[in-house]
Amino acid sequence: MIDDAVLSLRDAAVSVGGRLLWSGVDLSVRPGEFVAVLGPNGVGKSTMIKVLLGTLPAAAGSVTVLGERPGAAGEQIGYLPQRRNFDGSLRIRGVDVVRLGLDGDRWGVPLPFSRRLSSARRIADERVHEVIDLVGASAYAHRPIGECSGGEQQRLLIAQALVRRPRLLLLDEPLDSLDLPNQAGIAALIHRICVQEQVAVVMVAHDVNPILSYLNRVVYIVSGGAASGPASEVITTETLTRLYGTPVEVLRAADGRLVVVGGPEAPALHSDRHADHHTHQHGDRHEALR
Amino acid sequence: MNPGFTWNIITDVQWMWSLPSMVNAFRAGLAVAVLAGVIGWFMVLRRQSFAGHSIAVTGFPGAAAAVYLGLSATIGYFGFCIGSALVIALLARGSGTGVGERAHSSALIAVVQAFALALGAVFLDLYGGFLSSTSTFLFGNFLGITDEDVLTLVAVAVVVLLAMAVIGRRLLFVSVDPAVAAARGVPVRALSVLYLVLLGAAVAEVSKFTGSLLVFALLVMPAATAQVITARPGLSLLYTVVIGVLVTWFGLAWAYFGNQATGFTITSLAFACYVLAYAVKSVRRTFRQGRPGRLGVA
Numbered sequence: 039m040i041d042d043a044v045l046s047l048r049d050a051a052v053s054v055g056g057r058l059l060w061s062g063v064d065l066s067v068r069p070g071e072f073v074a075v076l077g078p079n080g081v082g083k084s085t086m087i088k089v090l091l092g093t094l095p096a097a098a099g100s101v102t103v104l105g106e107r108p109g110a111a112g113e114q115i116g117y118l119p120q121r122r123n124f125d126g127s128l129r130i131r132g133v134d135v136v137r138l139g140l141d142g143d144r145w146g147v148p149l150p151f152s153r154r155l156s157s158a159r160r161i162a163d164e165r166v167h168e169v170i171d172l173v174g175a176s177a178y179a180h181r182p183i184g185e186c187s188g189g190e191q192q193r194l195l196i197a198q199a200l201v202r203r204p205r206l207l208l209l210d211e212p213l214d215s216l217d218l219p220n221q222a223g224i225a226a227l228i229h230r231i232c233v234q235e236q237v238a239v240v241m242v243a244h245d246v247n248p249i250l251s252y253l254n255r256v257v258y259i260v261s262g263g264a265a266s267g268p269a270s271e272v273i274t275t276e277t278l279t280r281l282y283g284t285p286v287e288v289l290r291a292a293d294g295r296l297v298v299v300g301g302p303e304a305p306a307l308h309s310d311r312h313a314d315h316h317t318h319q320h321g322d323r324h325e326a327l328r
Numbered sequence: 329m330n331p332g333f334t335w336n337i338i339t340d341v342q343w344m345w346s347l348p349s350m351v352n353a354f355r356a357g358l359a360v361a362v363l364a365g366v367i368g369w370f371m372v373l374r375r376q377s378f379a380g381h382s383i384a385v386t387g388f389p390g391a392a393a394a395v396y397l398g399l400s401a402t403i404g405y406f407g408f409c410i411g412s413a414l415v416i417a418l419l420a421r422g423s424g425t426g427v428g429e430r431a432h433s434s435a436l437i438a439v440v441q442a443f444a445l446a447l448g449a450v451f452l453d454l455y456g457g458f459l460s461s462t463s464t465f466l467f468g469n470f471l472g473i474t475d476e477d478v479l480t481l482v483a484v485a486v487v488v489l490l491a492m493a494v495i496g497r498r499l500l501f502v503s504v505d506p507a508v509a510a511a512r513g514v515p516v517r518a519l520s521v522l523y524l525v526l527l528g529a530a531v532a533e534v535s536k537f538t539g540s541l542l543v544f545a546l547l548v549m550p551a552a553t554a555q556v557i558t559a560r561p562g563l564s565l566l567y568t569v570v571i572g573v574l575v576t577w578f579g580l581a582w583a584y585f586g587n588q589a590t591g592f593t594i595t596s597l598a599f600a601c602y603v604l605a606y607a608v609k610s611v612r613r614t615f616r617q618g619r620p621g622r623l624g625v626a
Binding site for chain 1: 373375493494495496497498500501504505507508509510511512513514555556558559560561562564
């Protein structure tokens with residue numbers, strides 16, 4: 039099982055500033071699988087991505103990414119950081135941002151007019167257009183990225199993360215700050231990439247519902263513990279009650295959405311963080327799993 | 329000596345270029361405009377105009393101190409501009425992406441700027457009474473650019489442009505997308521510090537031409553104009569340099585025939601370019617809104 043795994047964590051733990059954030063995480067992801075990292079805010083979901091990128095060391099356990107220690111296989115990892123939108127006045131086209139994902143870490147500058155002479159340059163151009171096509175962003179890729187909507191920017195950024203044909207895609211809350219139709223659209227796109235390109239996806243999410251039907255497995259982290267497995271086994275009243283150590287109930291709405299009730303998370307914590315866009319837009323899913 | 333503008337362009341230009349100091353001014357102007365265009369383009373993209381302005385202001389006490397100590401003003405410009413760039417780069421923490429970090433570094437830059445202006449006043453005072461070149465330091469002068477000055481300006485421009493050619497693509501990545509660049513192993517912090525030092529050198533060069541207060545004429549305006557015209561990085565950089573050179577050369581001619589400070593003439597022309605580009609864009613946008621279905625491909 040380890041042999042063909044894109045990444046594997048065994049009893050992994052992370053501490054930041056001497057404080058243990060999470061521990062006991064076991065996870066193995068194979069090509070084409072879609073895995074979500076869930077848990078309450080402030081528990082350190084994003085640090086999981088940092089550990090996989092190799093920018094933060096694991097405090098315990100073993101972590102293997104693409105058969106090597108984290109950070110050694112950077113070329114084959116696509117990374118989409120958690121972010122705010124691009125500044126509306128930024129005068130750079132979406133296609134340029136995607137292009138930077140391909141060769142932005144190289145020294146030097148592209149020579150003018152080399153497109154006609156260099157076949158490497160032509161191949162690079164073709165790859166950029168191919169990946170923009172893949173995410174369905176061709177209509178607006180040539181507009182300044184600051185003028186694109188949040189959903190359009192997110193598609194372009196996914197193209198940027200994919201442009202080097204990575205074997206592993208690490209996404210940090212890519213649905214954050216998107217409206218509901220865009221959340222559904224991006225979730226379907228990520229699933230399609232998983233299946234079509236056989237990329238393994240690890241996605242940090244605070245709401246599992248938009249991606250629930252696509253997930254192969256979830257990792258649910260709370261302070262002090264973690265559980266991983268199929269969503270139907272992890273997001274249950276029993277498992278979460280055991281994890282949190284207090285009574286928690288998981289309800290399934292008629293449309294299949296999961297709602298966690300009675301979690302110990304202080305409501306002020308997440309409404310503070312997402313107050314500006316989320317509580318208003320998504321009032322209907324106020325108690326959806328976060 | 330200056331016969332005035334006669335509308336016979338060819339003889340006018342011949343007359344203007346018969347003066348060695350004017351020829352030097354055009355040569356120096358070319359080097360300064362190209363350098364300022366390239367550095368300024370990144371400054372506008374990185375939203376570091378305030379830092380650039382503050383570095384320029386520190387050039388004023390630098391030049392005053394150098395003259396007070398009997399040195400060349402050029403040394404003062406370079407010493408103080410690069411020095412203050414280093415101070416800003418090293419004291420401003422982080423990559424400057426967070427709101428808090430940005431607020432911190434802009435306050436810090438303001439402190440450096442205020443202190444620099446005060447220092448300039450002190451050096452002028454020490455010099456004793458009125459320093460005739462004060463207005464030159466602040467608003468620029470194109471006369472009295474020696475062969476040696478030209479050589480210094482060209483040499484610095486070549487070195488800075490070579491450095492930019494090496495780091496260009498990585499700097500663009502870091503400026504547009506610092507988080508992903510860092511994950512790809514691009515040294516964000518080192519590049520930011522290096523860029524600020526290059527900016528310091530470029531500012532010192534431009535200061536020599538337009539004075540400390542009007543460096544933006546060549547650092548910001550051509551780049552801002554070009555970024556209004558197009559969002560293609562390569563093309564926009566090319567426009568920046570072309571606009572910068574044209575504005576500088578026409579500004580020099582105007583300053584010569586009109587007996588104006590170069591700071592004023594170059595700034596006015598650059599400002600006119602920006603207003604024109606902005607007006608054209610606004611008009612085109614209005615037209616486009618009237619015709620739905622056509623997306624602007626900038």
